[in-house]
Amino acid sequence: MIEEPYRWVEAIANRREYIEAQLVSGSPIAALGYRDGILFLTLGQARQKIFEIYDRIAMGAIGHPGDIERLRMAAIELASTEGFTRSTADVSLRRLVHYSLSPVMKSAFEQVYGAPYLARMLFAEVGERPEEDLFLRVEYDGEIATSGTTFAQTRQDFAALSGTRQSRELMESFLKAEYAPDTSFEAALKSALDAWSVGHMALQTGDAKELPERSAVTKYRLEQLANSGIEAGILERDPSRGIRYRALLDAELRALIHD
Amino acid sequence: MEAPLVRPDQTFSGAADDFPTLLRRKGLLGPAAIVDAVGPVGKLQQRSWEPTEATTILAFKFSGGVLVAGDRRATSGNTVVYDRADKVLEIDRHSIMAIAGVPATAWEMARVLEHSFQYFRRTQLQEMSVDGKVRALSKLLRDNFGFVMQGVGMVVPIFATYDSNPKPEARLYFYDAMGAQFEVTDYAATGSGSPSVRGILYYQNNWGAKPLQKLSEDEAVSIALRALDTAAESDTSTGGVDRSGKIYPLIKIVSREGITTLPETKIAAVFKKTVA
Numbered sequence: 128m129i130e131e132p133y134r135w136v137e138a139i140a141n142r143r144e145y146i147e148a149q150l151v152s153g154s155p156i157a158a159l160g161y162r163d164g165i166l167f168l169t170l171g172q173a174r175q176k177i178f179e180i181y182d183r184i185a186m187g188a189i190g191h192p193g194d195i196e197r198l199r200m201a202a203i204e205l206a207s208t209e210g211f212t213r214s215t216a217d218v219s220l221r222r223l224v225h226y227s228l229s230p231v232m233k234s235a236f237e238q239v240y241g242a243p244y245l246a247r248m249l250f251a252e253v254g255e256r257p258e259e260d261l262f263l264r265v266e267y268d269g270e271i272a273t274s275g276t277t278f279a280q281t282r283q284d285f286a287a288l289s290g291t292r293q294s295r296e297l298m299e300s301f302l303k304a305e306y307a308p309d310t311s312f313e314a315a316l317k318s319a320l321d322a323w324s325v326g327h328m329a330l331q332t333g334d335a336k337e338l339p340e341r342s343a344v345t346k347y348r349l350e351q352l353a354n355s356g357i358e359a360g361i362l363e364r365d366p367s368r369g370i371r372y373r374a375l376l377d378a379e380l381r382a383l384i385h386d
Numbered sequence: 387m388e389a390p391l392v393r394p395d396q397t398f399s400g401a402a403d404d405f406p407t408l409l410r411r412k413g414l415l416g417p418a419a420i421v422d423a424v425g426p427v428g429k430l431q432q433r434s435w436e437p438t439e440a441t442t443i444l445a446f447k448f449s450g451g452v453l454v455a456g457d458r459r460a461t462s463g464n465t466v467v468y469d470r471a472d473k474v475l476e477i478d479r480h481s482i483m484a485i486a487g488v489p490a491t492a493w494e495m496a497r498v499l500e501h502s503f504q505y506f507r508r509t510q511l512q513e514m515s516v517d518g519k520v521r522a523l524s525k526l527l528r529d530n531f532g533f534v535m536q537g538v539g540m541v542v543p544i545f546a547t548y549d550s551n552p553k554p555e556a557r558l559y560f561y562d563a564m565g566a567q568f569e570v571t572d573y574a575a576t577g578s579g580s581p582s583v584r585g586i587l588y589y590q591n592n593w594g595a596k597p598l599q600k601l602s603e604d605e606a607v608s609i610a611l612r613a614l615d616t617a618a619e620s621d622t623s624t625g626g627v628d629r630s631g632k633i634y635p636l637i638k639i640v641s642r643e644g645i646t647t648l649p650e651t652k653i654a655a656v657f658k659k660t661v662a
Contacts (some may be wrong), residue, residue: 203505
């Protein structure tokens with residue numbers, strides 16, 4: 128296969144198609160920065176999808192549980208040993224993803240005789256101020272997307288992850304239109320639930336190109352909330368605490384949802 | 387080929403390495419010291435070591451949880467090298483390790499312990515049990531025992547924590563240098579000044595105005611200050627209260643709500659009223 132470059136390209140394309148098909152059913156995850164922290168949220172999942180990685184870093188992931196577990200362990204190991212040998216302040220999400228996770232995922236993906244990582248991950252690192260929040264999405268092939276300022280885009284204080292590209296893009300355009308940064312937790316919670324609903328609706332219909340009507344989103348959200356549990360976690364901005372991650376309970380969140 | 391991020395055997399084990407093992411695998415922590423009791427010629431070597439835990443640490447249960455106090459003096463032989471040493475260390479939201487012994491080893495142990503508990507919670511998605519935490523410290527002491535036999539790195543800590551399961555209560559342990567742990571019901575003291583402190587706490591608990599567990603916070607702080615001042619009276623390695631320099635012992639309290647560090651102003655006020 129090495130002597131036949133065309134076969135290699137074909138194998139990679141097949142592999143990409145296969146992985147995308149496996150990820151399609153992944154329930155969306157929304158991550159939103161608000162005044163006092165960052166909220167991760169998803170709904171109706173069979174197993175845990177939002178995890179603490181280090182003092183200021185959390186992760187949400189969809190994919191095969193075995194692969195998610197290996198990547199999660201690797202991220203925790205890397206962050207913990209770095210924090211131990213240097214300082215917790217030296218653990219940086221940017222370095223963790225760019226220098227450690229992405230290269231390994233890329234080579235696993237391209238070595239067509241080995242197994243790729245069947246996972247798509249969303250990381251966030253809470254900053255001192257909302258402008259310093261960082262969101263990074265890592266694909267199964269090691270591709271990285273950021274919500275930070277780049278040459279191509281201005282900053283966004285949110286990020287989304289979903290089973291299909293189309294669903295994720297709809298969530299992003301919904302949040303871009305609806306979500307004001309530096310807001311209260313309640314507002315962030317409501318936007319996260321709506322963004323999840325937009326993403327999940329797109330997964331159900333399959334070929335949605337336009338954002339659904341406002342009323343349709345609300346109706347869908349209420350229906351889903353009646354049948355599914357909420358999984359959520361926050362990274363708190365409060366600098367007086369070392370460990371910022373806290374998992375939120377379904378019941379305490381429902382008390383804050385009003386319409 | 388790129389080295390895999392995670393070793394395959396770990397993937398199958400179902401449980402992660404404990405944190406010290408992970409550090410050793412990555413070459414970030416020295417190997418456990420080997421106790422070389424038998425010399426090259428096969429004779430049993432008789433070694434003895436000088437107790438080097440020059441300090442005074444005490445802890446006792448009172449009505450508001452566990453109070454842990456330590457003096458601030460660090461010594462090297464007969465020389466006072468530092469008068470603001472911090473020997474009462476927070477390990478997590480509900481656990482305190484107070485140290486007597488060689489600071490370099492003790493602080494390293496505290497760092498390993500702090501990361502171990504968090505590493506366990508993050509990888510296993512549950513809090514380490516109190517028994518697990520107590521064992522983790524015991525294992526670190528055991529790993530260090532070879533250095534103790536060589537006359538360096540002796541650490542004799544106290545561990546105080548709040549256990550929410552199954553019965554919510556404060557729990558207090560002291561250790562020996564080999565890593566044996568002893569749970570106490572009322573009080574513990576360690577370091578060179580501890581004999582007099584133990585005497586005071588025993589007397590107070592049995593024949594004082596009320597037993598230690600019934601004391602209010604101010605009364606508890608007062609007893610802790612008096613005990614440390616008494617230890618400093620005869621032990622040159624214990625700082626006690628530095629009246630001219632206005633340096634007070636470090637006092638922390640573990641309760642159901644977590645750890646509170648008493649502000650120096652509060653300690654100074656109790657000192658002025660009941661001790662000075």
